[in-house]
Amino acid sequence: MKLKLFRGQFTTVAMASAAGGAATNADEQTIREAFKSKLPGAQVISVEKLRYADLYEVAVKGSEGYRVFYTDAQGQVMLIGDMIETRTDRNPIEELVALGRRLGATRTPTWFLPNGEKYFGPLPMSEVVPLLDTTARRQ
Numbered sequence: 001m002k003l004k005l006f007r008g009q010f011t012t013v014a015m016a017s018a019a020g021g022a023a024t025n026a027d028e029q030t031i032r033e034a035f036k037s038k039l040p041g042a043q044v045i046s047v048e049k050l051r052y053a054d055l056y057e058v059a060v061k062g063s064e065g066y067r068v069f070y071t072d073a074q075g076q077v078m079l080i081g082d083m084i085e086t087r088t089d090r091n092p093i094e095e096l097v098a099l100g101r102r103l104g105a106t107r108t109p110t111w112f113l114p115n116g117e118k119y120f121g122p123l124p125m126s127e128v129v130p131l132l133d134t135t136a137r138r139q
Helices: 024-037 092-103 125-139
Strands: 017-022 043-050 056-062 065-071 109-111 117-122
Touching: 024 043, 024 056, 024 065, 092 109
Parallel strands: none
Antiparallel strands: 017 043, 043 056, 056 065, 109 117
C-alpha cells in the first residue's frame, strides 16, 4: 500500500521537545528505506529517537505538504496521529507548533538561533554548525 501526504496536515519547527536525540545511523537508514518504499516521491526530512520507549519521530515532506509519523527502529509500523504524554496530558507536537507561531515561523523548518536570528528551510549541517559557532562567538 502506498501512502499520500495531504496539504495542511503538518507544521513543524526545527526544535526538539519530544525527541530524545538523533537515531543511530543503522536505525535511521532502515527507517528511511522503509518510508521511501511506502511514500514514493516523499523526502524524509528527519528521523529522531523519542525519549519514549523505542519510538522514532519521522518528519516527511511530500508533494502536497509535510507530515509527522512515528515508527519503531525497523520502520515496521507507521503510527499517525497525536502523541499525548499520559502523565501530563501534554501534546508535545501541538506545543511546538504553537511556539513556532508565537516566534514567527512562517515556513518549515524554521531554525531559531540563540541570538534571535531566523533561517528557513532545510539546512545541511555544513551550514548549521558555522551559524551556531558564529552566534556563540558573538555572545
